[in-house]
Amino acid sequence: MSSKALTFAIFGNLYQQEKSAAIKQVLTCLKNHGARIMVDEEYYHFLVGIPGVQEIFGIAETPSNPQSPEIPERSRFYTFSGDNFEADFVISMGGDGTLLKTASRVRDKQIPIIGVNMGRLGFLADVSAKTFDETVDALHRGEYSVEDRALINVETDGEPIDGCSCALNDVAILKRDSASMISIRTCINGEYLTTYQADGLIVSTPTGSTAYSLSNGGPIIVPGTGVVLMTAVAPHSLNVRPIVLPDTSKIELTVTSRSHTFLVAIDGRSGKLPEGTTLRLSRAPYNAKVVKRSTTRYFSTLREKMMWGADLREVK
Template identity: 40%
Template sequence: MKIAIHGRNFNESARPFIENMFNELSRRNVEVQLSKPFRAFLDQIGIPHYSELVYDKPAELFQADEVISMGGDGTLLETVSHIGKRQIPVIGINVGRLGFLATVSPERISDLINSLENDQYRIDERTLVTLESNTDVFDGLNFGLNDFTITKTDTSSMITVHTYLNDEFLNSYWADGLIVSTPTGSTGYSLSCGGPVLVPHSQNFIITPISPHNLNVRPLVVEDTAVIKLEVKSRSNNFLISLDARSLIVDENTQLTIRKADFTARLIKMFDDSFLNTLRSKLSWGLDMRN
């Protein structure tokens, strides 16, 4: 078995679980490749990892059977960007905070490795959003699991986002920005801006304005076969675009088209992992939060 691992910094309380993970992998003679930042962090805090294989960019990721993400949801989104069209199954161990995507607790690492070794898991195919542009953006990593976002770069004036759905004019959003979210991303930035929660396999995108000037403008759910074209006007003549955790500033001449990617993210799920259970737990549904 070959496993790649990407991670971020974690609290000292997670140390025994991480050490146990590498002990388990070593005992089972698993071939391990680490991302360069995660390898550097492990060396810095003195956790033995026995692996000499390191990758520094997505092209150097070896053909793993599975990829493990050590961190929160943001780390898993980074890991998905490393995998891309290769569609290697990925699972997140939650040593971060919220954990809508990284749902395996550190206490269950041994159970997880045993499940991976014995193929005792299911694959959850998740839709990705992809960006097409007239300029080279994101160094070819033009896809995201959660969302694509446009936001203003200054602190005072709004931007205007002229939006077209399948080449038909939809609306001009006067707002701080606009989010195009996948069902997976519906529990992320879109949710905090008033967007609806979608179950993961809904075949939809959500178009969610960020602080719109017109209060009658609301999030819109569209089919994921739709092609969404965006033209942005700004007093500063530029704006910020983001795909999951990756962002950069572009100018008004940048043409943007959003559509469903022709490949998916393949998330590993334990048999007792349920989206509805996660939803109730993370959003505290069913609990009296009035006091």
């Protein structure tokens, strides 16, 4: 095992206190490995409310400020806010949704992300707390790989999009109310494709093909495939079908709406934009990096999540 102490930056789901045993197992494992541990400040305040976690952090049972107990100076635990962190690895503790939020904080730092799933196996968060100790051992031995996952970059004319402008899963352009559909004029590399009359349009990466796009009839695309997928949401015409494009494509979308506004959701983080705004989508200049153990297999996860081959007939 390498003698180098690794640095981990930890982000997590703030609503999984019932998973406290798994959380403590991960923190204890990192501490036992002599890791330098940086915890997102918001997540830290959540963690210290879990019985037993303050002891792991080395905090006295009765801290001077119970609402915000401070980590001792000599501890290997640290807190940070925003994107003010550097690490060898980032740990996302939650599910696939938590990992998407984590990727938006990592941005272009190019730090590999380990998805520790607090519930069922995910496509992205596929390390369980029970096997986390084995995973850390594998990191020290170099027995892991890092997958590059493409991101979609979003630029707009008019109002800027708040927060991170890159999507690991998808960018969805959606109507704001239930009264009427929206019109989305679509050009690819400067050439007019069509004007979608629909409730919305999803532009997804291969990673996101098993998310919102799949529920709207889009195909499953294996990560690493150099394509981007466009899937309409409840299109007015039955002739409209999903389309797969090279991920070198420049996609330009101009939206009109009776409500004069529409929503753009980047990995679920939505904001309102005025009609007439033009969105320009292209592959981001950097990738998200996701750590995979040598024992992890995409098609095994796909088969389990999709229940392919399972006999769902009721046994009488």
